[in-house]
Amino acid sequence: MIRPVALLIAATLFALSTLAVASLSPNAAQAQETDSASIVEMTQGAADAPVTIIEYASFTCPHCATFHLETYPRLKADYIDTGKVRLIYREVYFDRFGLWASMIARCGGPEKFFGISELIYKGQKDWTSAGGPTEIVDELRKIGRLAGLDNDTLEACLQDGDRAQALVTWYQDNAKADNITATPSFIMNGEPVSNQSYADFSAVIDAELARQ
Template sequence: MNLTRSFALVLALGLAPAAFAEQHSTEQTTDQATEQAKAPAVVEMTLGAPDAAVEIVEYASFTCSHCAAFHGDQFKKLKAEFIDTGKVHFTYRDVYFDRVGLWASMLARCETPRFFGVSDLIYSKQRDWLSGNDPVLLAENLRKLGKVAGLSEEKIDACMQDGDKAKALVDWFEANAKADDIDSTPSLIINGTKYSNMAYPKLKEIIEKELGN
């Protein structure tokens, strides 16, 4: 999927539908608005040994079908063969094409230790929860996935209605995408070099070369 649109509206439309009425129902003072602008830091989601010889950063979107295919195939093989064996340190970074991708990210990040488990569920069920164009229905589909993953309803609502986190995630995404010149998903940065999506044999070949094998 190509990055061909402006992301200015993603933040404006960032919160899940249930949050809109609450978000806009009361006026805010200048001090309150300033306080909300102090967005929290975003935690990097990583797997593997921090001192591994190969560093891989994946840029992906939860609404990207190619990313779902990557996580259903190449990523599982990568994890088993290189991440779990201490040869690769892996970092996942979000790309937001739309507000729905942002909502999915906010759900996956509800509890940091569960991130990769929840993200795997979101990708594996992408065709189911992403069907249709009704934002209310899509948000409800994501909430259902959160419950399947073991998150409480209260936790899910708090995560998906966190305006400060939404702002922080969008700012973080834009800074990363600009720094690494990301123009499509999935994209991989392997020891500083950018690659587009590829079949696992090619990915393995690149990693083995970086390992000196």
């Protein structure tokens, strides 16, 4: 999924202006200032792993879902869980639905983030095609409840306009800094790496490990 950076920024601004809480809860206030420094990096693996991979992905991107359902489990077992790779997952917002999914995934904190993300990717075809915005956000709520979040917690997350603003600013800053124009995109020890099969991806990781 390739989009010019200008379109990415326009899309995220549209996402924020049409945030679910704004349409479903007229009294929700939007933040006047944002603090993207408050956004927690979602990571897996040892902090001192010799290889750090930053993944940029959108919860509405089919290729991202394929990566997470097919390649990521092997990557985690072979490299992350063995202390060779540290993964940093950063969300990309092409649309408001991806932003909402991110807010649900982050609702349980770092401990639940990757588990909820897996549920979101597994159900991507279903929730993205559920209908209009109201139906889609309802499906995302169901995923949150399936992950053990209660209704009050979910609503608090979805109605956090300050956090939504901060997430969009954080995404824009990251995308600009790393020149992200497609998802999934990967930065391995500071160098861009394309999305590819597990065999090819692991070969790139092994080559990087050999250089350390």
